[in-house]
Amino acid sequence: MSQEFSRRGFLGSAGMAAAGASAVPLGLGAATGRAMAEPAQAPEGQSVLPGDSRYQTLSQGFNQRWASTPAYIRLVGNDADTVTELRAALDKGLRPTIRAGGHCYEGFVDNDRGVILDLSTLRGVRAARDKFGAPTYCVEGGATNWDVYTTLFRTFGVTLPAGSCYSVGAGGHISGGGYGLLSRRDGLTVDHLVQVDVVTVRGGTVEVTRAHRDDPEASPERDLFWAHTGGGGGNFGVVMRYHFGHLPKPPPRVWLSSVAWSWADLLKHPEDFRRLVDNFGAFFAQHSGEEETVYRGLFSILKLTHWSNGNVVLLSQWDEDDPAPLEEFLAAMEAGLTSRPTVQTNAAGGLFLPYPDKRRQMPWFQATMTLNPSGENQRGKYKSAYHRRRFTGTQIDAFWEWLTKTVPGLDLQQTLVQIDSYGCRINERKPADTAIPQRDSVMKLQYQTYWTDPAKDSAHLAYLSGLYRAVYKATNGIPEIDTDTDGAYVNYPDVDLGTADQAHPAYQRLYYKRNYSRLQRTKKTWDDKNVFHHAQSITLPS
Structure with missing residues (x-):
């Protein structure tokens, strides 16, 4: 790897030497x-x-x-x-x-x-060494996704399978697991992590700890490393740097596809809405296992907007030159529909790709630029769910009922259920290999609503909560684990799932499943005074 030196000299902006196992910041002991x-x-x-x-x-x-x-x-x-x-x-x-x-x-x-x-001034992305002397790609905790993609690609020709929103910070994104458009092909972001450099408060002592995946199995450092592979941010310390080992090369070119269906047509043909959602769920239930070979390079998002938005949108990225599998996928989505697809007319969840030709090919880096919106600074509320199987008829009916509902005085044009494809390489890991345990899901859902008027807060929160509860009515209004669903994503936190001051809050089970007890033990070791805490943080064991 070539070396990147910061403006502050050889030690770099966060004190990490750019080369050599013996160059150790802060007097850290290599052993x-x-x-x-x-x-x-x-x-x-x-x-x-x-x-x-x-x-x-x-x-x-x-x-x-x-x-x-x-x-x-x-x-x-x-x-x-x-x-x-x-x-x-x-x-x-x-x-x-x-x-x-x-x-x-x-x-x-x-x-x-x-x-x-x-941490926002600590945005370095460079070649480095881990504490055992092996070469790594080092990402500082304040780097954004765009800092990461730009530097890794232009300097080293590699990338991280991370999120598409360019301004999201690596510090929180990675610690929660991290996924994106290349994750079906290359796994989660944390699947490539080898070391975290964390400022911890252990036994009242504030210090820098370098925790590595190759630390002894029963060591506290090994637990601390594991906790940062999906345990969420703000729980164990201040992550100054992430180190990654071998990283994948992105595809030279990808196909981007944008297909939309008019809500005017869907309202006339409700069966088309149901068929479209079922087609999407059935396809990815079939093509998202760890053994999948053909469609690992396909990432697709079905944006089920509120009817007032004007269009339901299907966005896809396909990473091979031959577009035939992409075309077969699009044909599978249209199968049985009376309503014909059209060009996207309105943005859905921040993305607007009005492609009249349904698909176009471009270099991967340019495609990543195209798909990198963070949206406007607005007020927002979010919920999430992992799905292990295709949608049930009851779930699809709930989507339809709530997305066609009119609420007097409430603008829901920016309200949607975003259904992301998932699985493939993600599902090769076992649930306990990383702190993020959902390793057999085929879709990940994000419920979103946006607005600007503070006076509308309660109405938007109530609407999204009602939609969510209706979809998961069969499991008491939440995406219960180990059923058709498998909990929620820690990086899409939702305080409606309970808070740390409550007895037996659902978030502990829905985010972490059976990994929660190990996270609690790690918390006890590394933050026994509960210095780092928030409304849904890891609690100390009782």
């Missing part, structure tokens, strides 16, 4: 991965206080529902700064929260009178 008591580097960073022109912006994340009044925001500049600031916050009795890209769907980074540790 144990534990930090010495005092960092060798000087802290670099700056505090943003109330009254600073940046304060209001940096107090608020992407979702405009959430804002807070922290004592200050610390733009941490390196490991030493994070250690120093975290010690100072704890000495003052200030609760710390951690922010990378600021895209948390709930208010978990909100921090009235506390300290927000903001």
Whole structure:
């Protein structure tokens, strides 16, 4: 690998040496991965206080529902700064929260009178070495998806199978598991992770710990590494860097396809809506197992919008030059429908690809640019579900009932159920191999609604909650695990699934399944004072 040196010299923006196993930041011991008591580097960073022109912006994340009044925001500049600031916050009795890209769907980074540790200036992506001396691709915790894709591709010719929204921060995205348009082909983001460099507070000691997948099986460091393969952000410490081993090369070219059906036609032919949803579910139930060979390179999203949006949209990416399998897939989606497909007329979930020719080929990097919206800064609410089988008739009927419902005074044009294809290489891992346990699902659903008027908060929340409960009525209104469904995605958090202060909240089971007890034990080892916590954090074992 070629080396990338930062503007601050050989040690780089976060103190990580760019080459050589002996170049270890902060006096870290190569054998144990534990930090010495005092960092060798000087802290670099700056505090943003109330009254600073940046304060209001940096107090608020992407979702405009959430804002807070922290004592200050610390733009941490390196490991030493994070250690120093975290010690100072704890000495003052200030609760710390951690922010990378600021895209948390709930208010978990909100921090009235506390300290927000903001990683957004730590955006390096470079060649490095892990603590055992092996070459890695190093991604700093504040890097965005676009930082990652741009540098990995242009410098090294590789990529991560991560999300499409360009401004999402790596710090939270990776720790929750991470998936995207190449995941059926290349697995989850964390399937390629080999090491995390984390500022931890163990037994009251603030230090940098380097946890590796090859640490001894029963070691605390091995558990800490495993916890960051889907255990969610803000639970165990401040992730300064992620290290990845072998990474896949992206396809040279891909086909992008955009097909839409007019709601005007679907309202005349309700059976077409039901057939379309069933066709999609049946196809991916058949072609998403770990043994699948033909359609690993197909990622497709069916965007079931509210009728007021105007069109239901099917977006797909196919990674081979021969478009015949893509055309067969599109034909399978249209099978039995009276309504004819048309060109997309309105954006659905931020994406607008009005392709009159149904498909077009372009270089992978340009396609990634095309599919990288983060949407407008609005108010939003989200819910999620993993599906292990095709949709039931009851579920499809619930989609139809709620997406054709009119609520007086409520604009639902930006409300949709997004159904993502899933599985294939993702399903090669066992549930306990990583902290993210859903390893036999064929679809992942994200329920979304967006608006701008704070006065409409309760109405939008009630609508999305009603839709969700109706779809999963057979399992008490939630996507219960080990049934046709298999829980929810920790990176799409939803406080309606319970909070940490409740007895037996559902989120612990729905996000983590049987991996939760190990996460709790890891929490006890590495954060026994519960320094890092939020409404749906990992709780200490009782």
